[in-house]
Amino acid sequence: MDTTHKESLVEKAKAYQQKGDLANAEIFFSEALSNDPNSVETLSNLGMLYLMKGNAQQAIDSWQKALSLDPENLESLSNLGFICTQIQDFQNALIYLEKASKVAPERDDIGLQIAQIKTHFGQYDEAKGILKPFLDSEPLSQNSYLMMAQLELLTNNSAGAKSNLEQLLKKDPNLVEAMINLASILETEGKAEDAHNYLTQAAQKAPFHFQANLELGRFLGQNGQAEEGLTYLKKAVQIQPGDWGIHVHLGNTYQEIGDFDNTIKSYKKALSINPDDLGTRQNLSRVMSRFVPPWHLRMLADHERNDAFEQAIEKAIKAESVALDIGTGSGLLAMMAAKHGAQKVYACEQSKYIAEAAKENIGKNGYAEKIQLFQAKSTQLTAENLNPKPNIIVAEIFDSGLLGEHAVPSFRHALESLCEEGTKVIPKAAEVKGKLLHAPKSSSVNPITKISGFDLSGFDQFRVPEEYITQNLSEITHEFCSDEFKILDVDFEKLWPAMAPNQCRRFDISVEVTDNKPIHGIAFWFTLFMDDSIMLSSAPGRKDNHWGQAVSFFNQPIIGSSGQKLKVTVNYTDTKIWFEDPQLV
Structure with missing residues (x-):
């Protein structure tokens, strides 16, 4: 075999690959492989070419063949680990990546992938153990510090997360991502001034950094400086106009200053990019309905x-x-x-x-x-x-x-x-209770589908999806399908700790069904404890009750029978209660 000729073919293939001419690159790689079918290097390069062309299975086959010839080939092991992660085959990804890590234990990119998979499996301590050696490595592994901080947050150790980020900033004072993450923790802890300082530093050090501008603009908008916040958010839009999230934040900030026309435009732009986002659809519906406050x-x-x-x-x-x-x-x-x-x-x-x-x-x-x-x-x-x-x-x-x-x-x-x-x-405290609800007429418009034989689903855009509605139950046809059950206790003088954005608390409850009629959802209400002796309830039956009751409709009615148990997951954040996965058990 002419090794010089083989190397020439491989080099030509790589040159075409770098230019983006994948067709010619494949021709030369294939010729090189034809000349030397056992070339691990060519097989590994060919696998990467197949991946670039979108042929994942051919890439996998090529790398596996390379491994059959050289079981410790680092590039094939790491590439197989990466592609298995992308297709969510995490078990095999872990196998390949752990082998790669044994070959090159100094490679922090491989360690990070392993830690990410361990985190996916909820194995937080193992993930931390993988990352720990990279915290003292040279050169500095910024991503290891950043991920370690996220793991500390996942294990409710905000102090540890802050410590990691502060250590990282001592080693790399200009790392914008560390400033942004540290600001997020401080904001959650209510340390608004410190959070503001870090976000301002991030935007000053990297004036064209998308996330730095977005986070500072969002923060200012949520803390009474909406006009200044808009400046940074508009800059973030210029940097990355196709990001739907920035348009959501822009809408939120316009809403803070009462510019509802631009609020609606921003939410609609976000939905044109990501039409399936429930939160944005809810926000748009709320703005459109707020012009007539009825309460x-x-x-x-x-x-x-x-x-x-x-x-x-x-x-x-x-x-x-x-x-x-x-x-x-x-x-x-x-x-x-x-x-x-x-x-x-x-x-x-x-x-x-x-x-x-x-x-x-x-x-x-x-x-x-x-x-x-x-x-x-x-x-x-x-x-x-x-x-x-x-x-x-x-x-x-x-x-x-x-x-x-x-x-x-x-x-x-x-x-x-x-x-x-x-x-x-x-009031000092509150107690939320509810009952399973049979409400056939009201459920017909939650969601809106057919009414009197006509498809009226176009009208569903005016309903906030997947959110409870306010309803005075005495005004609608309904029956209860359970006894009253407790949902949540709230002590307003000793509140639960603040939750990070996009987090919620959840637990399952089991309710005995007391009627054979279809169950369309859950009606719930509350009792306010003004002090130890004065109470005020929003339960059904109280005249002139301005709150009414909350009704959360299931996507489909549950057909049960008396004596069965209905299990449902209760979710709550600081600002809402909702229910998921109702099922008879």
Whole structure:
């Protein structure tokens, strides 16, 4: 065999491959292999060529043949590990990659792939063990530090994640990805100023870095600096216009400043790129439906609600009381606190127009000197805004499903950042309960399909998909298919820890079916515990209940019979409750 000729053929093939001329590259690789069928190098190169052409199986065959000749061929082992990972054949991927790692234990890219697969299998400690040697390796393995930080977060060790990222920044002070990840942790911990500093540094060090501009713009938009945030988000759009997520953040930020036309345009652009994203469709539906808020007057007309709040406020207020009313709306609860003797009342209302009306109401009732009104979210306030600090929180920021008006994150921020230690919250706690529901007529429009024989599915765009609806059950045809069961307890004075974005808590419940009718979903409601003795319920049957009840419809009715058990997964975050995987057991 003429090895010089073979090498010439291989070099010509590689040259064509680098130019993107894969057809000629294949011709020369094939000729080289014909001259030397046992050339491991040619087989390995040919496998990569096949992969570039999209012929995954031919690539696999070529690399496996190379391994039959040289079981320790590093490139074939690592490439097979990569391609098996891409096709989600993780078991075989792990086999190939672990063999490759034995051949080249210094290769951090191989170690990272192994750690990723271990993470996929939930083997977090093993993944950490694989990454640990690379943390002290030379040259610096930035990705090993970044992944180790993610593993620490997955195992609820935010301190360890921060430590890894801080060590990485000491070794590489200009690494933008480490700054962004560290800012994300600090933001979750409520350390907004520190998070802001890291994101600002990232954008300054890499002004054309897509993620740096996106994250700083998003952060500013969510923290009362929407106009400045738009500058960075628009820059991110210029850098990467085809990313659907940036258009979502742009829509969110336009919404913060009340520019609903651009909000809708941004959400529609995101959906043109990613039409299947449920969250964006929900956001678009919410914006389109917010122009007609139907609940303000009904809330004020709920006198049992008004009386329960006033009774609890009157019992709690002392001469030294300083109250914070979150989401004051008309100003009613703030004025109750002032009426019953609070020395100072702070009231927050993010809507410009509602805040203006509240200010007018407060003035008309003679409380302008005692009540300080902020046209802002309470989460935009700092302790410096409030002197003296509040020691009582009063708020009615609940929807029919309890959490949808952001009560939990608002209370958490106020308790941790604005109020004195030991601050009372009115209401102090809540309990969510529900029943299995048979509601054949209402289920026919959740989702909307055929009505009276006509396909009306085009109207389904006006329904927020996969989200509970608010419904006063006394107004619809329905029957219950179970006894009342508990769904969730919430202690507003001792809330659960903040969850990272896109995380939720979940657990299964089992409910006994008490009727043979089809089960269309779950109706649920709550009881507010104003204090230890005053309660207010949104359960069916209470007249003038402005909340109504929440109804979560299943995608398909469940056909069961009395005595069977229905298992369903309860999911919740700070802002919503939903149900998944209903099945009879």
